[in-house]
Amino acid sequence: MKTPTSLRHIFPTLLLACALVACNAPADPESIEPGAVLPAADAGRQAIEMHIVPKVTILGDEASSVLDQLAAYEVPAVSIAVVRHGEIAWAQAYGTDVDPESQFQAASLAKAVAAAGILALARERGFDIDADLTGALGAFDLAAVNPQGRPVSLRMLLSHTAGATVRGFPGYPRGTPLPDTLGVVTGSERANTPPVRIAFDPETPWRYSGGGYQIAQLWAEQASGEDFAALMQRLVLDPVGMNSSSFALNWPDVAAEGGIARAHGWNGEPIEGGWFLYPEQAAANLWSTPSDYARFLVALMAAADGAQDAGIDPEIARLMTTAVSDGYGLGLATSIHLGERRWAHSGSSEGYRSNQFALPDRGDAIVVMTNGKNAHHLIPDINRTAEIAYSWPHDPPRTETRFAMPAERLARIAGRYAARGDDRPAIQLDVEGPDLRGIFGGLVHFRLVPIGADHFIDPVDGEEFVFALEDGVMTTHGGPNVLTRLPDEGAAE
Secondary structure, three states: OOOOHHHHHHHHHHHHHOOOOOOOOOOOHHHHHOOOOOOOHHHHHHHHHHHHOOEEEEEEOOOEOOOHHHHHOOOOOEEEEEEEEEEEEEEEEEOOOOOOOOOEOOOOHHHHHHHHHHHHHHHHOOOOOOOOOOOOOOOOOHHOOOOOOOOHHHHHHOOOOOOOOOOOOOOOEEOOOOOOOHHHHHOOOOOOOOOEEOOOOOOOOOOOHHHHHHHHHHHHHHHOOOHHHHHHHHHHHHHHHOOOOOOOOOHHHHHHHHOOOOOOOOOOOOOOOOOOEOOOOOHHHOOOOOOHHHHHHHHHHHHHHOOOOOOOOHHHHHOOOOOOOOOOOOOOOEEOOOOOOEEEEEEEOEEEEEEEEEOOEEEEEEEEEEEHHHHHHHHHHHHHHHHOOOOOOOOEEEEEEEOOOHHHHHHHOOOEEEOOOOOOOOOEEEEEEEEEEEEEOEEEEEEEEEOOOOEEEEEOOEEEEEOOOOOOOOEEEOOOEEEEOOOOOOOOO
């Protein structure tokens, strides 16, 4: 806003370039000793370790390291693996009680791996993935939950185009009796989600549905007669070399518990019991490491290029990475981003956040896993930094100049804000140096930087706010959200 456009676009990149040094050959992740601190392997790694690029860079602010960002977001740890030219270039973990081999709950990153396994089973059994599953799911009467009577196929379920309900699953605290797959889709008394139904809307045929993946899991279990975790081990995990991954519900208890990155909540508090359980295995219950998941992406990219020995059949790779609707293939999003193909997916479960994207035309990819709920901005920061450092396609970084707001004006803006007509505070703002520090809903912390007389920006997500002091009103810049300042506590009415 105050910075010339040309400078806005190049300044973070220049800062990043100045921070990077000549690099040595990447370290072999298989040789990494737990807890080892390795020398910087390449420019991307050094950038992440020393100079994270946020969504909005405030000119003059010191660069943040990945450890700085972990502390700011109250996320205990993050683990990262990067693929370059079809090989894992480096892998490292940062934060508390983790090393590169620590296992995380990958949440919805499970869907791509599950899709690969379910497609492999269909191929093994000679089953047509476009065949209607009505009447083919045993005790689950698909027709009874499908009032429109539309055909429902594996291709539709895996691409989120079947109209299946139940977007996601909350998980179960350890020690809770768990439903089986049939119980999940029928909403049995043990299930904590409603029954999965088919509610196709021709106006919006794509509808993200973890419930649809559970119907696909039910088919796989019934078609094979095998436990789903064992089936995925046989058809995907073993063939691609994912030796530190499992769909097993009891995996954290079987694995060395010290190797599990334990889950944490919004403010970094530990989740009781260490983690939640997800009987919805195809949708959410993959335990893995970034290096192991990177091996899956390496195999997928190789197979999509026609490799016969990648551990994934080339035809299955083609099916998975061909968009069916709204840029989603079978198990992952596939798109053209700034002129290059990109495959991606994110994951969110109780106390875990994860993300992966691959650039198959380059043979590059990055996998990020965290054990904190408040990592939904940390992960994009890491991805953005990697994009710049590796010259991957990316949107130009944004910069702003801090406005020198008088302290007394900051103090007048600080206070409690609520939705109009509500006397319950939604946001608390306090003065912190030249900025405002906010708390939303008593949980989520954020920072507002003044960039004009009454104009602030949250550098984490780029959200802008305008304050009208005379009316005691805060509005989202360019949007309809309006909050009203409440009287100071203890102030006379």
